[in-house]
Amino acid sequence: MPLFFKISHLFLLLFVSTLSSSSSPFGYNHPLDSLTLSELTQVKTIVKKSYLLINVTFHYVGLNEPEKPLVLSWISINHPTKNPPREAIVITQIDQKTHEIIVDLSSDSILSDKIYDGHGYPMLTSQEQNVAEKLPFTYQPFISSIEKRGLRLKEVVCQSSTVGWYGEKRKSNRMIKLIYYYLDGMVNLYMRPIEGITIVVGLDQMKIASYLDRLMVPVPKADGTDYIEPKPRARSNLQLDGKRIMQPDGPTFTLDGNAVRWADWKFHVDYDMRAGIIISLASIFDDDKGEFRSVLYRGFISEVFVPYMDLSEDWYDRTFFDAGEFGFGLSAVELQASKECPENAKFLDGYSIYQDGTPGKMPNVICIFEHYAGDIMWRHTELAIPGEVIEKVKPAVSLVVRMVSTVGNYDYITDYEFKQSGSIKVTASLTGIMEMKAVKYTNSDQINQDVYGTLVAENTIAVNHDHFLTYHIDLDVDGRNNSFLKAKQKTERFKDKKMSPRKSYWTVVKQTMKTESEGRTQLGLEPAELWFVNAEKKTKV
Template sequence: MGPDTEIIAGYEVYTPQAAADYGRSTRNSTSTAVHPLDQLSITEITDAASIVKGHYGNTGVKFNTITLKEPKKVDYVAFRDSNGPRPDREAFVITVTKGHHVVNEVMVSLTKKTVLEVREIADVMPILTLEDLDVCERVARNDPRVIETCREIGLTDMSKVFFDGWAVGADERYGFDRRLQQGLAYWRASELDNQYAHPLDFAVVIDTEKEEVLRIDIRKVDGKRVAVPKDQHNFLPDFIQDGYVTDRLKPIEITQPQGVSFTMNGNELSWAGFHMHIGFNYREGIVINDVSVDDMYEQRRRMLFNRLSVAEMVVPYGNPDIPHHRKHAFDIGEYGMGLMTNPLKVGCDCKGAIKYLDAVMSTSQGYAAVLPNAVCIHEEDNGLLYKHTDYRDGTVVSARDRKLIISQIITAANYEYGFYHTFSLDGTYKLEVKLTGILNTVPLTETEEAAPFGTRVAKNLNAHNHQHIFSLRIDPAIDGLKNTVIQNDAVSSEIPVGDTGNLYGNAFYCKKTPLKTSKEGACDYNHDTSRTWDIVNTNKINPACQKPVGYKIISRESPNLLCKPGSLVWRRAGFTRKTLWVTKYREGELFPAGDYVCQSTGQPGWPSNETVVDWAERNDNIENEDIVCWLQFGITHFPRTEDFPLMPAEPLSVMLRASNFFQKNPALWVPPASHDPDTASKDLNKCCEGAKTSTADLGVGKISAKL
């Protein structure tokens, strides 16, 4: 850390002087030009802020966002595929006028060092930054009315009262003349105490820019305040180290004595035939671009995906009581997955030989803020890749799979989410999300029941029912930019039992339905038919099967949104109404719940904040077009006592698998496994010798218990 930098909330913040010093120290150390999709650097963020300040003059401005303005797709693809000109570096900046609620979008050319465009955006509110959330706690804790509200339930030391800042959603009491937050109140008995064991019976609504408390919403039972739950439910080592059992588990050592199998050139990564670019931004966190694969059969590199990102998520809570009806967090659109990212630690968050990438974001002053180790890249064993035992001649062939994992972990108030973008040797991409952290709790009286809208997870503690629904944005390029989506349903033959063609009634097949328009591209999951979708390129035919090459979308964890149609959440989280949306690609359409989610109303056709619901209504042709797929997945969480005080990680995932993309198993290049890696090249079947000898004398059709 230099003399002009400081550590704030885990970020190393660079003043303009520190950024200038950094720029001078690195200017001559970079051998290649910046990749057009690389996140903005420390110096670029500082330069963008300086250019914007110069444009505004003496007008007080607060920087909400300074991030990369990705080049137009047509320009970038020309650069990537056809040796076209390198796109200019541009920044996208969102500003808020200090003390007011005027929101502007500013486009900045970093190449030309000038402002390209300024747009004032009406009736929207930008993302809540970490600095904004700190405002909520500071203002609420010092407000005389809040102090009196705490005194009424016996709390007089406000240093022990804490407020989690949440977006307020839409509050009918206020319009768009105020930038709102709600603060959920908790108490701590000591510095390291678990505050979620001591929820308070009220929430505050504050004006972020005016820095004032507007309302205190108190939930009373039979006209009375609810007492503070005081029982301790702590989990940090400081409290329970004497309760640890240390002799049950032996150490597991993960070593890669010859190093990792992936290489990186800047942020471009190559691994086991895969190639991609790893980006990062304040809102989506990890962004993976230019995913391609080396095809051993066709002897060429083939495109798979232009861009992959987690574009939105929503956590609607199911208790209808005021003020809990406002709890439906859009953790990406309202707070930013990049902004909430943890700095990762070896041995705790990732194991093995690891490559870390830092994240570079911005502060309200326009300073660059670096979060170290925001992204972890590493390999893991992935179990069985392929195997076959021939019981006739005793031959066995078996190989181990391996996966490359590109991950980040975020903290969204009480919850943690781990996002793991995973590639495996058979050409599969899988997004796995792990949910952990602490349940959001509210206090119960002795006579209240938590059911039906929650669970009593401990004495006087209610954890409400809720859902976690994520949206994976898939910009496909399956062997080219023109793609089509086909819906697959497993169905029984329509031919009656006993009739010719289905004499014994056992016939079934895959019913394939091409999705022709964006309205048809709004699809539900169907458990009865094990529904999947193929993203295919009808212009490229697999010579082995004479079918279009494709990749299959597999998503079996697809809960329906349980909030009623017409409800506030149903309107605001319109993307959750369908498992899959397929839209025609248009520039700037990145976020399915809209560009500005804070205080959004979800009204259809809102021109300043369109959503995927509006894009589907255009009814564009989506056959053999440049398309985007929006895939929803998640869980419905009815809390358990086992989830408290610290929730065991719960995984869920979606998958994109090759479907007639390759002419045969793309992983046959992987040598069979060997117990002894030093002799693997000499005797690839060493690990199978036991099975080979145990079946040597078997007759056809006999099974040996030794296997």
């Protein structure tokens, strides 16, 4: 029987580091450790030195991952004397052109510098967004539009919105649109959009490229939308504040730099500006064989695509790439014990870079904790033995690695949960606030056309949209030679009455996929199991 790793479905709840610099016991970095603070500073110095007197904007700096065979060879040696190459990949804007630069940290040199001329643009920096968002407040047409609506300019806030492309001709390459909200004493700005004004900012020139004030609709009311001090529920006596999860003897997992050991698991955890959490080299100990057996080489969120389904001028191009445009790691928030993470959690820091290349610390962006909610991993009560009642229960204790990324109105909670059963459960939960559109309607009876969403309050539409999460999953199930297998149920008709009176039964049909196109799978109601197997490794049976 081949060994296997089952792929579980990912459920999205739509209701709604670089780690601290550390070294291995041998005094050097793990080859998959993210760049340290000193290494990020070194990258800035090397790139700036190569472009003296030229403005360089840094959009991304991260580890240029060593080749997989080099990493696997490194970890297979107990006392390696030679490290894999230590390199950084740098995405910059220089003279309005995107550069992909590879920096060799050991030789203080640039290995390659390529101008990228394909589709897409670098991740936005928070600094350029901040500058762009201030432009309308000194732009007289915008000021006049706000006054025309009877609103006060000082109560208006602005937010950047990336622009999807549908083949239109554009004067500027890198651009954003600006979205406006009206506070008027409230903090839930997403419930009070100012509709009908479209401002496009060219980021390379940092100027307003186009302006359109096409319609006026009422700003939704603020009543009942404040989440800071919500209206108390008269009949609710549930008090959850102050609940604590304690481990009097401390956690049972160990954290050595970026290496985690818990129960039979060991793995490497790290932070990246774009991807957020990266899990690497996850292996589980086989007590019968007395050795660790590999499960996952590397896993992280590759992209989060959020397209809105509104065809109007202000909305049709709201098709966000939350990782590639805003950075899932760059959007990570500081986690707090007894809030986003239980009190028994341990925390890890990260480092990001500003657009001038200067690194900055992001404290407590990842937490690791043991989780138990009273669930059962396995149990059985045996009553068939005369005179005996035998019970055995194993509680479902697991280890969770968590990060929370706030991208605009949504907060993504990303969990990698390591279970005693040998599985890794990956969960992305969404919370925060829906993106609202202001409309003229105050009652659903007034609507006689497609409004691309649901009227949830007076003058307020919650616009239809999706969240598509794409994961990079490089499985090494007991080695590198893995195959993808689909197991489906098939109904078999049975007519031999001498053997059985039954008319039918179901059996399992297994098919190994030979190409990526064969492996494409549309999940639905049809019963199916998806496996990654290592057919070269066999158990005793």
